[in-house]
Amino acid sequence: MNTRDHLVDLGEAAMRQNGYGGFSYAHLAKQAGIRKASIHHHFPAKADLGLAVLDRYADRLVTALNDIKSTSRTGAQALQACVTLYRTALDDSNGMCLCSALAADRAILTEPMKQMLDRANRKVIAWLESVLLLGRQDRSIVVPGLPADDAVAVLAQLQGAQLLAKASGHMALFNTAMSSIQARMSRS
Amino acid sequence: MNTRDHLVDLGEAAMRQNGYGGFSYAHLAKQAGIRKASIHHHFPAKADLGLAVLDRYADRLVTALNDIKSTSRTGAQALQACVTLYRTALDDSNGMCLCSALAADRAILTEPMKQMLDRANRKVIAWLESVLLLGRQDRSIVVPGLPADDAVAVLAQLQGAQLLAKASGHMALFNTAMSSIQARMSRS
DNA sequence: ATATCTCTACCGACTAGTAGGTTGACACGG
DNA sequence: CCGTGTCAACCTACTAGTCGGTAGAGATAT
Structure with missing residues (x-):
C-alpha cells in the first residue's frame, strides 16, 4: 500500500481523535513503522499533511452526502441517513467529524486550512438546506422558519451531539x- | 489582587480559547508577569490548575443558571436567558463553554478532570430538563418527546453553535x- | 552486458525551540 | 524564626524541521 496514503489515513484518525495539535510526527512515525524524517519527505511541513487530510475528508464527506441524497426517496430518509453517518463516524474512528475536531484548534491552523474548513462547513450546510427544503415539500420533515437558518441549527446539533458523546465517553x-431531530421526522 | 486567583482567571481564558493542551505554563507566566516556577508554587502540576479552573467554572455556571431560574417568570424566559448566557460567553472570553473546549482534549485530561467535566455537563442537563418541564407546564416552550432527552438535545445545540461560530470565526x-430553539419558544 | 545517471523512498543524526517540572536560594511580613 | 511568595538556573522529554547520505528501481549510453 502507498505510504503517502497510509500517512493520510493515520493523520486523519489522529486529528479526529485528538485535534490538529494533539498528534506529532514522531507519534505518527511510530504508527506507520517509518522514521520521522521520512514523513517530512512526503509532507515537508505538518500543515501540508493537515491540508491533505482535510482535503480528502471534505471530498469524501460531500460525496457521501450526495450519494445519500440520490438514493433517498424523501427528505426525512436523507436526513436520517445523514444522522446515521455522523453516528457511525463516532464509532468507527473513535473520533469526531474533522470539522468539529479542528474548531478547537483553529488558532494554530494555517490560513489555507482555515479556508478549507470553512468551505467544508458551508457545503454541509447547503446540503442540509436542500434536504430540509425537500422534506418540507414532501411533508416528511417539520421545518420551522427559514431552511437556510434551520440547516445551521441541524449542523450545530450534529456536531454538538458528537462533542457531548465524546466528552462523556458515552457514545x-x-x-x-x-x-x-427525530421528533421532527415522520416515520417512513 | 490575589496571584492565585489571577492565574485561575488567565488559565480559564486560555483553556476556553485553546483547550487544555493549547496553553503552557511559560505562556501563562508571561501574561501574569511572573516566572514559570512561581506558577508551579501555586499549582504544582498543570492538572492542578486545570482542576481549579474547571471547579470554579462549574460552580459559577451552576450559580448563574440557578439565578436565571429564580428570576424568570416562565420557562421560555429562563431558556432565553440561558441562550444569551452562552452567546455572551462567546464574545467576552473569545472562547467557548469550558465543557465544549475540553471535549476535544479529553484524551489528555486526568481522571479527576474528566469526572468533574461529566458532573458539570450532567448538572446543566438537569437544569435544562427542569426548565423545559416548566416551559411545557406554562405553555411557553414546545417540548417534543421526553424533557430529559430534549435537555440533552438543547445542550448539544448550544455547544455545537459555539463550536460552529468559533470554527468559522463568525460569532x-x-x-x-x-x-x-427560538422557534419553539412563545415570545413574551 | 555493463557502466552511468536519475529519481523515489527512506534513514540517522542533528538543530533550535518548547513542554512540564525540580531545586535551592533570597526577600519579606507576622 | 518561620511560612509565603518569588526567582534564576536547571532538567528531561518532546516538538517541528533540516542535513547529508544510502538503497534500489528504471532509464540511457557505450
Missing part, C-alpha cells in the same frame, strides 16, 4: 442528543 | 444555529 448520548 | 452564526 449513546449522541442518539439522545438527536431526539428533537 | 453571528451562533444566533442562526439557535433558530430552531
Whole structure:
C-alpha cells in the first residue's frame, strides 16, 4: 500500500481523535513503522499533511452526502441517513467529524486550512438546506422558519451531539442528543 | 489582587480559547508577569490548575443558571436567558463553554478532570430538563418527546453553535444555529 | 552486458525551540 | 524564626524541521 496514503489515513484518525495539535510526527512515525524524517519527505511541513487530510475528508464527506441524497426517496430518509453517518463516524474512528475536531484548534491552523474548513462547513450546510427544503415539500420533515437558518441549527446539533458523546465517553448520548431531530421526522 | 486567583482567571481564558493542551505554563507566566516556577508554587502540576479552573467554572455556571431560574417568570424566559448566557460567553472570553473546549482534549485530561467535566455537563442537563418541564407546564416552550432527552438535545445545540461560530470565526452564526430553539419558544 | 545517471523512498543524526517540572536560594511580613 | 511568595538556573522529554547520505528501481549510453 502507498505510504503517502497510509500517512493520510493515520493523520486523519489522529486529528479526529485528538485535534490538529494533539498528534506529532514522531507519534505518527511510530504508527506507520517509518522514521520521522521520512514523513517530512512526503509532507515537508505538518500543515501540508493537515491540508491533505482535510482535503480528502471534505471530498469524501460531500460525496457521501450526495450519494445519500440520490438514493433517498424523501427528505426525512436523507436526513436520517445523514444522522446515521455522523453516528457511525463516532464509532468507527473513535473520533469526531474533522470539522468539529479542528474548531478547537483553529488558532494554530494555517490560513489555507482555515479556508478549507470553512468551505467544508458551508457545503454541509447547503446540503442540509436542500434536504430540509425537500422534506418540507414532501411533508416528511417539520421545518420551522427559514431552511437556510434551520440547516445551521441541524449542523450545530450534529456536531454538538458528537462533542457531548465524546466528552462523556458515552457514545449513546449522541442518539439522545438527536431526539428533537427525530421528533421532527415522520416515520417512513 | 490575589496571584492565585489571577492565574485561575488567565488559565480559564486560555483553556476556553485553546483547550487544555493549547496553553503552557511559560505562556501563562508571561501574561501574569511572573516566572514559570512561581506558577508551579501555586499549582504544582498543570492538572492542578486545570482542576481549579474547571471547579470554579462549574460552580459559577451552576450559580448563574440557578439565578436565571429564580428570576424568570416562565420557562421560555429562563431558556432565553440561558441562550444569551452562552452567546455572551462567546464574545467576552473569545472562547467557548469550558465543557465544549475540553471535549476535544479529553484524551489528555486526568481522571479527576474528566469526572468533574461529566458532573458539570450532567448538572446543566438537569437544569435544562427542569426548565423545559416548566416551559411545557406554562405553555411557553414546545417540548417534543421526553424533557430529559430534549435537555440533552438543547445542550448539544448550544455547544455545537459555539463550536460552529468559533470554527468559522463568525460569532453571528451562533444566533442562526439557535433558530430552531427560538422557534419553539412563545415570545413574551 | 555493463557502466552511468536519475529519481523515489527512506534513514540517522542533528538543530533550535518548547513542554512540564525540580531545586535551592533570597526577600519579606507576622 | 518561620511560612509565603518569588526567582534564576536547571532538567528531561518532546516538538517541528533540516542535513547529508544510502538503497534500489528504471532509464540511457557505450
